[in-house]
Amino acid sequence: MDKKFYITTPIYYPSAAPHLGHAYCSVLADIIRRSKALLGYDTYFLTGLDEHGEKIEKNAAAKGVSPQQFVDHVADTFLSLWKLLGVSYDDFIRTTQKRHVETVQKVFHRFLEQKDVYLSHYKGWYCVHEETFWTDTQVGKEHLCPECGRPVEEKEEETYFFSCQKHLEKLLQYFDENSNFITPSGRKVEMLNNFIKPGLNDLCVTRTSFDWGVHVPDNPKHVVYVWLDALLNYISALGYLQEDDSKFEKYWQDPNTEIVHLVGADITRFHTIYWPMFLDALNLRLPNRIFVHGLMMMKDGKMSKSKGNVVYVEPLVERYGVDAVRYYLASEIIFGQDGQFTPELFVDRVNADLANNLGNLLSRTVSMIGKYFDGVTPSGFKDKGEEDAALSNKIHETIQIYVASINDLKVTEAYHSVMDLLSMGNKYIEVKAPWALAKDESKKEELAACMEHLVKVLHTAATLLRPILITKSDLLEDQLGIPSSYRNFSSLDQDLPSFKVHKGEPLFLRLDAQKENEWLKEMMATPKEKAAA
Numbered sequence: 001m002d003k004k005f006y007i008t009t010p011i012y013y014p015s016a017a018p019h020l021g022h023a024y025c026s027v028l029a030d031i032i033r034r035s036k037a038l039l040g041y042d043t044y045f046l047t048g049l050d051e052h053g054e055k056i057e058k059n060a061a062a063k064g065v066s067p068q069q070f071v072d073h074v075a076d077t078f079l080s081l082w083k084l085l086g087v088s089y090d091d092f093i094r095t096t097q098k099r100h101v102e103t104v105q106k107v108f109h110r111f112l113e114q115k116d117v118y119l120s121h122y123k124g125w126y127c128v129h130e131e132t133f134w135t136d137t138q139v140g141k142e143h144l145c146p147e148c149g150r151p152v153e154e155k156e157e158e159t160y161f162f163s164c165q166k167h168l169e170k171l172l173q174y175f176d177e178n179s180n181f182i183t184p185s186g187r188k189v190e191m192l193n194n195f196i197k198p199g200l201n202d203l204c205v206t207r208t209s210f211d212w213g214v215h216v217p218d219n220p221k222h223v224v225y226v227w228l229d230a231l232l233n234y235i236s237a238l239g240y241l242q243e244d245d246s247k248f249e250k251y252w253q254d255p256n257t258e259i260v261h262l263v264g265a266d267i268t269r270f271h272t273i274y275w276p277m278f279l280d281a282l283n284l285r286l287p288n289r290i291f292v293h294g295l296m297m298m299k300d301g302k303m304s305k306s307k308g309n310v311v312y313v314e315p316l317v318e319r320y321g322v323d324a325v326r327y328y329l330a331s332e333i334i335f336g337q338d339g340q341f342t343p344e345l346f347v348d349r350v351n352a353d354l355a356n357n358l359g360n361l362l363s364r365t366v367s368m369i370g371k372y373f374d375g376v377t378p379s380g381f382k383d384k385g386e387e388d389a390a391l392s393n394k395i396h397e398t399i400q401i402y403v404a405s406i407n408d409l410k411v412t413e414a415y416h417s418v419m420d421l422l423s424m425g426n427k428y429i430e431v432k433a434p435w436a437l438a439k440d441e442s443k444k445e446e447l448a449a450c451m452e453h454l455v456k457v458l459h460t461a462a463t464l465l466r467p468i469l470i471t472k473s474d475l476l477e478d479q480l481g482i483p484s485s486y487r488n489f490s491s492l493d494q495d496l497p498s499f500k501v502h503k504g505e506p507l508f509l510r511l512d513a514q515k516e517n518e519w520l521k522e523m524m525a526t527p528k529e530k531a532a533a
């Protein structure tokens, strides 16, 4: 297979249990990966955990356990969440794994040899929570972290620095030549104006004031700065500088592989400025895209444990099912923009799109085929009139929009186009009034064509929605009697033969808005305490 696609999420800090914000990024990565696989790409999906650093060391000490015990425990909560949400990664990297540590040490040694890093002293303000140094101007008079608002600590340490100037020109050239490298493009302007134009300082890449990290082989009192350590996961997981580097050759080095890193806005700087510079120093190709997704906000701002407004995913999935939660994340929040979770929006989405638009169309179609055609889907009838032709065009157009949108990572647009197709299917029933056609023997063929068009709409929707509706797409196709050999993208170009429908349970139950809003509000007000360790 020629076309390859490598997608990653950030590796999260296992400093506390994951919440809906982390789930957002991983579910979207999973949906993109499944969508690309549907379109025929050979895909590889990496996620994992960023387990080193001062924050983890401090959190573990506070719990009276070793850092390794601490991260092992939290890692389990991430793994079970991804299982629950159907996040089907190919590899789960943990930066404490030997394979990763070895790659980081080899890279550091090479940087030293090449004089990309040099030893000096650092004096500045450090935010332990963000694991980031800031300048006097950035922390202001109050000495607060500009990212999270927490107090910063003044630190002076002997450290190694990564020399940025050498790589800057190439980076800017890459920005210019690859207009999609940073998406949405506003983020590129932000990086240029806020960080590059004011003058980029060399980056401090080791610490000596704590121990929980990868030790510099040539000077072991230093541990590698958590960001250099973390960013390297994207290639260490593929086997870079390891005995078996076949995945690295396939999914990184091969120019036919499209490489996409999904990141939140909070970590754009590291991914768009320093990561490309590290890669340049290693003489490796740069990723095709850094896609900056928006944040999942609550009414009172960013979801965070310290604000006590965290939505935990398990109770949501338990009550509404994994498909509804995945659908909400992909459709309500425009990919690339911030979005909100509110009980009202959640219930509306499930009812309007899944229960009504999709679910009703299915149950009406299956019932009518049962009633008018003894449960056998009509086949071989072409467009009979204007409405049929318009619906056939819409199917065709939806597939085209879907492919173009997925390839451009416009995930929300891709899935909204499927909902538009379903809306048109529902309107088509009203216009065609099959119940009237059924009363007129001379309209039998028109009625058959009508049912066939509806089956085609539903099969198209089930196929295109499959990356989101990981359980219900199959139930939908089961009700239409469509065998598994047709449950793929290439079947969308074919005429379908006849199948025997099976009336089943409603795909999505209509939610009682008042009752569910109350339940959700209560759940959010008293989130189940999920202490990290």
Ligand code: ME8
Pocket (backbone or CB within 6 Å): 009, 010, 011, 012, 013, 014, 020, 021, 022, 024, 025, 050, 230, 231, 233, 262, 263, 264, 265, 266, 267, 294, 295, 296, 297, 302, 303
């Ligand atoms: O920054 N809405 O880890 P992290 C949407 N270890 N996405 C959210 C979110 C929210 N409310 N909260 C978190 C780190 N995220 C580093 C990354 S990568 C080499 C190292 C997502 O645990 C979002 O993708 O703080 C964000 O960028 C990421 O989690 C930060 O995770």
